[in-house]
Structure formats: C-alpha cells, structure tokens
Amino acid sequence: MPYRGTNAEEVMRAVGEASWYSAGRGRLDCRLDFAFRGEWNGRRYTRKQVRPVFIEDSDGVLVLTVYTYFS
Numbered sequence: 001m002p003y004r005g006t007n008a009e010e011v012m013r014a015v016g017e018a019s020w021y022s023a024g025r026g027r028l029d030c031r032l033d034f035a036f037r038g039e040w041n042g043r044r045y046t047r048k049q050v051r052p053v054f055i056e057d058s059d060g061v062l063v064l065t066v067y068t069y070f071s
Helices: 008-017
Strands: 021-024 027-029 032-040 043-057 060-070
Touching (some): 008 032
Antiparallel strands (some): 021 027, 027 043, 032 043
C-alpha cells in the first residue's frame, strides 16, 4: 500500500463507508475521497481518492489491489 500512496486505515474506511460496484469477473470496487494536502512523487496535491478492488466471501473481504488517484 505505501507504493500506492495509501494505507490500511484508508482502505478499510473506503470498503466500510463507500458504495460498492461491480468491477467485473466477480470482483467489486469502491471509491472514497480524502483530504491530502501533501506531496506525492515530487508534486503537491490537495486530495486523493482511494479505490480498492476486492472480493467478498463468507470469510469477509479480501482486497486484491488498491488504486490511488491524486488531484
């Protein structure tokens, strides 16, 4: 997650608070915006959006990957 610019707390918040959508092939995704006001890869940004891609089964939620968008 650090290489994607996010952390476990933000991913868990996104899965817990945002609406879930089909991402195809049995996967789900959701998106949640966060105030950022920081630097990422040498550029300053004010917001970021965390988009985990995951599956849900009887054991809970398994996050497969996370995309992070800065703006």
